[in-house]
Structures are given as C-alpha cells and as structure tokens.
Amino acid sequence: xxxxxxxxxxxxxxxxxxxxxxxxxxxxxxxxxxxxxxxxxxxxxxxxxxxxxxxxxxxxxxxxxxxxxxxxxxxxxxxxxxxxxxxxxxxxxxxxxxxxxxxxxxxxxxxxxxxxxxxxxxxxxxxxxxxxxxxxxxxxxxxxxxxxxxxxxxxxxxxxxxxxxxxxxxxxxxxxxxxxxxxxxxxxxxxxxxxxxxxxxxxxxxxxxxxxxxxxxxxxxxxxxxxxxxxxxxxxxxxxxxxxxxxxxxxxxxxxxxxxxxxxx
Amino acid sequence: xxxxxxxxxxxxxxxxxxxxxxxxxxxxxxxxxxxxxxxxxxxxxxxxxxxxxxxxxxxxxxxxxxxxxxxxxxxxxxxxxxxxxxxxxxxxxxxxxxxxxxxxxxxxxxxxxxxxxxxxxxxxxxxxxxxxxxxxxxxxxxxxxxxxxxxxxxxxxxxxxxxxxxxxxxxxxxxxxxxxxxxxxxxxxxxxxxxxxxxxxxxxxxxxxxxxxxxxxxxxxxxxxxxxxxxxxxxxxxxxxxxxxxxxxxxxxxxxxxxxxxxx
Numbered sequence: 213x214x215x216x217x218x219x220x221x222x223x224x225x226x227x228x229x230x231x232x233x234x235x236x237x238x239x240x241x242x243x244x245x246x247x248x249x250x251x252x253x254x255x256x257x258x259x260x261x262x263x264x265x266x267x268x269x270x271x272x273x274x275x276x277x278x279x280x281x282x283x284x285x286x287x288x289x290x291x292x293x294x295x296x297x298x299x300x301x302x303x304x305x306x307x308x309x310x311x312x313x314x315x316x317x318x319x320x321x322x323x324x325x326x327x328x329x330x331x332x333x334x335x336x337x338x339x340x341x342x343x344x345x346x347x348x349x350x351x352x353x354x355x356x357x358x359x360x361x362x363x364x365x366x367x368x369x370x371x372x373x374x375x376x377x378x379x380x381x382x383x384x385x386x387x388x389x390x391x392x393x394x395x396x397x398x399x400x401x402x403x404x405x406x407x408x409x410x411x412x413x414x415x416x417x418x419x420x421x422x423x424x425x426x427x428x429x430x431x432x433x434x435x436x437x438x439x440x441x442x443x444x445x446x447x448x449x450x451x452x453x454x455x456x457x458x459x460x461x462x463x464x465x466x467x468x469x470x471x472x473x474x475x476x477x
Numbered sequence: 478x479x480x481x482x483x484x485x486x487x488x489x490x491x492x493x494x495x496x497x498x499x500x501x502x503x504x505x506x507x508x509x510x511x512x513x514x515x516x517x518x519x520x521x522x523x524x525x526x527x528x529x530x531x532x533x534x535x536x537x538x539x540x541x542x543x544x545x546x547x548x549x550x551x552x553x554x555x556x557x558x559x560x561x562x563x564x565x566x567x568x569x570x571x572x573x574x575x576x577x578x579x580x581x582x583x584x585x586x587x588x589x590x591x592x593x594x595x596x597x598x599x600x601x602x603x604x605x606x607x608x609x610x611x612x613x614x615x616x617x618x619x620x621x622x623x624x625x626x627x628x629x630x631x632x633x634x635x636x637x638x639x640x641x642x643x644x645x646x647x648x649x650x651x652x653x654x655x656x657x658x659x660x661x662x663x664x665x666x667x668x669x670x671x672x673x674x675x676x677x678x679x680x681x682x683x684x685x686x687x688x689x690x691x692x693x694x695x696x697x698x699x700x701x702x703x704x705x706x707x708x709x710x711x712x713x714x715x716x717x718x719x720x721x722x723x724x725x726x727x728x729x730x731x732x733x734x735x736x737x738x739x740x741x
Contacts, residue, residue: 218604226592229633316588316649319552320605321577474555 215322219330223304224337233338236300240292240342247288248349251280276353277370277446285374286444289346293339293378293385294414298406300338301389302399304331305471309397314474324471328464332390339382343375370446377443380456381436385410387463394470410436503530505657505687506551510560513546520546521711523560528704530656533683535702535719536691539739543711544691545585548661551689552582564657578606581655585662587646591635595626595645598634599652606653616652624648625674639666647675658682660690664697676701695731709739 227233262271308314317327350371392406413436420432432438439456442449506528513520521543528534536544549555551562553573561568567575589598599617608616621627624644629637634645643666650658663679664672679701682688692698698705698719705722707715715722715738726734
C-alpha cells in the first residue's frame with residue numbers, strides 16, 4: 213500500500229505543480245456553470261409562463277431538482293467528462309514510457325497492479341474535485357432562497373444520488389482513459405482513442421435500441437447511458453453500481469496486463 | 478577531452494586502494510547464457526559472468542554493444558530471450574520482487590520527473606522501495622549528501638542541468654542502501670569535477686556494495702574498477718582483472734587493448 217500511496221502522491225503533485233489541474237478545473241467550472249445558468253434561466257421562464265397562464269398544478273411540478281440539477285449532473289457534466297477526462301489521464305502511462313521514467317517503476321519492487329491503482333486513484337481524486345465543484349450549485353440555490361418559494365426545498369437525497377452518478381461515470385471515464393494511455397506511448401493518440409471508446413459506449417444504447425432481439429438488449433445494456441437513469445431519478449440501484457464497478461475493474465485489469473506485457477516481451 | 482584532466486596524477490592505479498578492501502567470495506550477481514533478441518536482431522548473445530560481493534565490475538564496450546540491454550535485464554525492466562540472471566541467488570524473472578529490492582538502478586537516461594522537485598522525486602522513489610515514515614527523511618538526507626545534491630533539493634528537476642539530473646538519478650539508486658548497484662554510464666553529461674566526484678563515490682561504494690558500471694570511457698574503468706568485462710556486438714570478448722588484462726597484452730595501452738578486442 214505504501215507504493216500505491218507513493219504513486220498517488222506523485223501523480224497528484226504533478227497535476228498540481230503543472231498548470232494541468234488548474235486549467236482543467238477552470239474550464240470545467242466555466243462550462244458547467246454556463247449549463248447551470250442556462251437551466252436556471254429556462255426554469256425561471258417556465259415558472260413565469262405557468263404563473264401567467266395560471267396553471268398552479270404545473271407550477272407544483274416544477275422544481276429545481278428535476279429541472280436544473282439532474283439534467284446538469286446526469287447529462288451535461290458527463291459530456292464534459294467524456295472529453296476532459298481522457299485529456300487528464302492521457303499522460304499517466306504514455307508519458308512515462310516516452311520519457312523513460314517508466315524504468316524507475318519497472319526496476320522498483322512494485323507490482324504492476326500497484327502502479328495502475330496508484331495512477332488510477334490520482335485521476336479519481338481529480339474527478340472528486342470536479343464533483344465538489346458541482347456540489348456548489350445546490351448550495352448556491354439554497355443560499356439564494358430556493359427552498360423558501362413556491363418550488364419547495366431541494367431534495368438533498370436526489371442531489372446526492374446525482375453527484376454519486378456523476379462521480380461513478382467520471383471514474384469510469386478515467387479507467388478507460390488510463391487503459392488507452394497504457395496501450396501507446398503517444399499521449400494524443402491515447403486521448404483520442406479514449407474519447408472515441410467512451411463515445412462508443414455512450415451511443416451503444418442508440419445502436420442497441422435500433423436492433424431487434426437479444427443482441428440489441430445486450431448492446432444497450434453495455435452502454436453507459438443505460439445505467440445513469442436511476443441516478444437521475446434519485447434511486448440507488450445496485451445493478452447500476454455493479455455495472456460501473458465491473459467496467460472499472462475490467463479497464464484496470466487490462467491496463468495492468470499492458471504494463472506487465474512490457475516486462476515479458 | 479574531459480578525461481585528460483585526471484589522467485597523469487591518478488595513474489598509480491586504484492588497484493591499490495581496491496586491493497585493500499576485503500572481498501567476500503559470495504557471488505552476488507550471476508549471469509549465464511543471457512541472450513536478448515529485439516525482434517530478430519540479437520542485442521546480446523550468450524553473455525555469462527558473475528560478480529562477487531563488494532566487487533566493482535566495469536562493463537566496457539562501444540556504443541550499441543549490448544551494455545544497456547544486459548543492465549536492463551538485470552534491473553528487471555525487460556526479460557531475456559534465453560539464459561538466466563540471478564541476484565543474490567534469486568532469479569530476476571522468477572522472483573522479481575526479491576531481486577528488485579536488492580538492486581539500485583540508474584538507467585542511461587535518469588528516470589526523474591521534470592515537474593517534481595528533487596526532494597519530491599526522492600520521496601517518490603523512496604516510497605517505491607517501501608521507505609516511508611520516520612526513516613524517510615534521514616534516508617533522503619543521506620543519499621542527497623552522498624550524491625552532493627543537498628543544495629538543489631527544492632528546485633524543480635526541469636530547471637537542473639544534466640549533471641545534476643544525473644546525480645539525482647544516482648541518489649535515487651542509492652536509496653535503501655541496495656546490495657547491488659547497476660549504473661549505466663553514470664558520468665555522462667557531468668563536468669570534470671563532477672566526474673571525479675562520482676568516480677570517487679563509486680570507489681567508496683565498492684566493498685560494501687556490488688557495483689556494475691557501464692561505460693565507454695576507458696579512464697573510468699582504470700580509475701574505478703577492479704575487473705573489466707569487455708563486450709562487443711553483444712558478446713563478451715574479455716573478462717579479466719584489470720591488471721591481468723594489461724599483463725596479457727604487454728606493451729599495449731588499455732585503449733589499444735580495447736580497440737583490439739572490440740575489432741574482432
């Protein structure tokens with residue numbers, strides 16, 4: 213475990229001594245906040261309309277959870293992840309290979325899975341930071357009186373589930389990005405393949421739904437999209453959690469094999 | 478000619494200083510029939526040698542002779558195609574954790590991260606060797622003093638000269654006081670004063686540590702090693718005590734012997 217912590221620490225130091233972490237967090241905040249702001253605008257417009265047409269029953273259904281936070285967490289932020297996280301993880305192994313610093317890891321008494329786990333956890337920490345940035349929005353809503361008006365208080369359980377879904381999807385993106393970083397020594401190639409792979413798992417549901425029979429069902433089950441809906445509704449669904457964990461485990465296992473293969477061939 | 482600075486004065490060879498060190502007969506490194514193919518091209522063929530505890534072995538050969546390949550196999554970075562390599566009785570392929578714990582390796586390009594400070598780099602390398610907690614600081618101070626990098630500890634490695642990077646790599650290899658040190662061209666990129674310091678350091682390390690050092694600089698061998706292994710085109714062409722080697726080729730300088738051996 214010492215080794216895993218050592219690698220985790222080193223990766224975090226590199227993220228935070230180089231501009232990488234700051235640039236990514238700044239861009240992430242700007243884009244996510246733009247989405248948040250536009251959802252909020254739409255929300256206000258809708259409530260104004262319902263008021264004007266005197267439709268109180270519609271007004272009752274309008275709440276911040278469903279109209280603002282959920283589409284943000286389980287939808288738009290994940291699209292940002294799709295593109296940003298492969299950029300964060302692309303250097304993890306590809307760069308070490310390119311600059312030959314991998315030789316330190318390979319000649320030290322460290323097992324390949326420890327290398328992979330340490331590096332993976334560093335990217336998960338970055339995802340958790342972005343999750344924390346996203347947690348600011350419901351706090352803002354509360355501070356500026358979201359709970360006090362006609363719209364009812366925020367349902368924090370739903371908020372929490374949305375954030376959990378966001379972190380799980382982010383962690384999955386990182387695992388895929390780490391794997392693509394382990395198959396090449398070119399960072400750009402790693403990032404592009406990572407984005408393509410993630411995009412593939414996103415659109416798989418669309419493909420699966422267009423097909424008849426069990427193959428279509430399997431394909432749409434494999435899609436990441438099929439497993440985030442429960443989080444959007446604020447329901448804890450164990451099956452979906454298992455899906456994400458097995459996805460992550462498989463990607464990390466394959467990355468470990470890639471690192472090992474360097475030792476054997 | 479960097480080496481010229483140290484030639485005349487240091488010619489009364491280190492053999493004296495070295496002969497005084499008691500040598501154990503325990504074999505630390507044992508290589509037999511080691512062969513490595515990169516695709517179809519053999520990098521080394523049937524390399525066999527052994528190094529006793531406390532010995533300093535000079536690995537001499539022209540560029541591309543297979544020095545680095547042999548060292549990378551010993552360090553456990555790449556596997557051999559054929560043959561075995563053992564460190565302290567453990568096979569590098571069968572029980573890599575055991576051998577890696579006993580080896581400090583400085584590759585050709587020092588594996589240091591430009592974005593880290595020297596201290597952070599050493600903390601990282603120490604953690605890989607399982608050194609943490611209260612002993613960590615002392616150990617880092619010790620290797621930093623040995624490699625003479627105490628003045629640059631808080632600078633980023635990207636701002637250091639090549640010589641300093643090389644010495645950070647050396648300090649890193651010394652972490653945990655390994656039994657065997659494998660140094661791949663440790664003096665490349667250093668200025669004459671630093672070269673002398675590093676050679677001095679390597680000489681001091683012998684006796685306690687087993688050192689395998691590769692170089693294509695002949696002076697380095699005469700100054701630091703007792704025994705020399707000459708490789709050319711992936712094969713061992715000479716394996717002798719330095720004084721025996723010169724005795725076998727009377728009247729020839731080491732350079733002439735080297736050219737003669739590697740020309741075959």
